[in-house]
Amino acid sequence: MGVLIETSTGWGNGMVSGIASYLDDCGESWNVFLEPRGKFEPLHIPKGWNGDGIIARVNNAELAEEILKAGIPCVNVSWYDYGEGTIARCTLDEEESGRLAAKYYLNKKYSYFAYCGSPWRPDYEDLFGRAYSQYLQTAGYTCHTYPAPGIDRQQPWIDQLRQLGTWLTKLPKPCGVLAIDTQTSRQLIDAAKFAELGVPETIAVLAGEHDELASGITRPKLSMLDNAAHSVGYNAAQLLDRIMRGEANRGELVTIKPTNVISKKSTDWTVLSDERLMRALRFVRDNFHHPIQVADLAEQAGISRRLLEQLFDRHLEITPSKQILLVRLDEAKHLLDRSVLAMSEIASRCGFDSPEVMCRAFQRELQLSPTKYRQTRRGG
Known part of the structure; x- marks a missing residue:
């Protein structure tokens, strides 16, 4: 079996790791062809290679x-739909991903939004950015889009930085900006610095893909x-296995739902206009892995527990304890999915x-156990 996926990104590494996990679980002894490749490097079937299946x-x-x-x-794992109907595809749900990003910024109470696609994907029909913009429009907001043809x-x-910086300067502030990938996101942050715009207090930047190395640097x-x-x-490995066994057709489409944003x-x-509430939110973000209580949030905010609960209800329509729980659940979903x-x-x-x-929290909030959640994400 051939794996034609770049290994230079967190996305590519995670993909290969998922394929390996399927081989472990199903007991397959596939001989896998895999070579190091860059993100935008053209990929080809190796000359003379005659394998039984490809994930690419x-x-x-x-x-x-x-x-x-x-x-x-x-099985194609890209958002590109080349060979649609004749090459099977297993990929993250583009449109649901765009909507998740919009919900994330709306939950943070933003009123101004923007989207920046990538000049490195000239043939891509950007369903991701379109879904983000459409969801915001349905909620009554305008989404400013970086003008084509881009950088x-x-x-x-x-x-390039001057061009992006000029665009960022003209956006209403504070603005939540979504970019299609980590490369474009990092360029946006550099452009904001070049234009002397604070990140995130003036321009917030969210990447549409996951790469821990890119984030960390x-x-x-x-x-x-x-x-x-x-x-x-x-799931791509599972789908390929089914196709090779004659249990699925070569044009099948499998989409995986996104789960959360890694903040x-x-x-x-x-x-928010209330700095006390913001201090409480930051405390939850930085300390959710400790046994913190609502009283700890109130102490950090410098107010009584009753006033803290009133601020959460007024501005976020949620209780402080529910905020702690949701942050913990997001991290748990991330670890269940990727480890x-x-x-x-x-x-x-x-x-x-x-x-x-x-387990009780998962059952109450998601109506399934952590084990079932992990199985569902892995096609079980």
């Missing part, structure tokens, strides 16, 4: 034609949509008193 990021027409000509069963890849780096650290690379890889410093701003950690370890890392407490 089919991001160009030439690769799609190669696959169809070879007649080898393939010229041949431009000097400093000119960015200052401020980059918030990212969890694009469930491990789950996509796992870092680049969106660490809630558009093989035991339930006891996940519960401990997320601030739950025990695995049983975490």
Whole structure:
């Protein structure tokens, strides 16, 4: 089996890890062809290679034609739909991902929004950005979109920053900006700094893909949509296995739902007029893995518990204890999706008193157990 996926990104690594997990679970002894590849490097079927199946990021027409000509069963894990109906596809739900990003900013009480696509994807029909914009419009807001054709890849780096910085300067503030990927997001942050715009208090930046390395090297650290690379890889391997066994057709489509946003410093701003409430929210973000209580939030905010509860209800329509729970659940979902950690370890890392407490929270909020959640994300 051939894996034609770049290994230079967190997304690619997570995808390959998901494929490996499927092989572990199903007991398959596939001989896997995999080579190191860059994100925008053209991928091809190796000359002389005659395998039984392919999992590939089919991001160009030439690769799609190669696959169809070879007649080898393939699962495309890209948002590109080359070979639609003839090459199976397993990918993150683009439109639901865009809507999740919009909900994230709306929950942070933003009123101004923008979207920036990528000049490195000239043939991509941007359903992700369109869904983000449409959801905001349905909620009564305008989404400012970076004007086509976007950044010229041949431009000097400093000119690209000036161009982006000029656009950011003209946006209403404070503005929540969504970018399609980590590369574009990092460029937005650089452009904001160049234009002397604070991130995140003036311009918040959210990346539409997950890459821990890219986030960690960015200052401020980059918030990212969890694009469930491990789950996509796992389900893609499962789909390919079914196709090779004759149990699925070669044009099948499997979409994986996004789960949450991994919040870092680049969106660490809630558009609220009350600094006391913001101190409480930051405290939850930084300390959810500890056994914190509502009283601890009130102490950090410098107010009584009763006033804190009133502020949460007035501005966020949620209780402080529910806020703590939701942050813990988001981290638990992230670990269940991207790791093989035991339930006891996940519960401990997320601030739950025990695995049983975490299980009850999952049942109450998501109507399924943590084990079932993990199985569902992995096609079980």
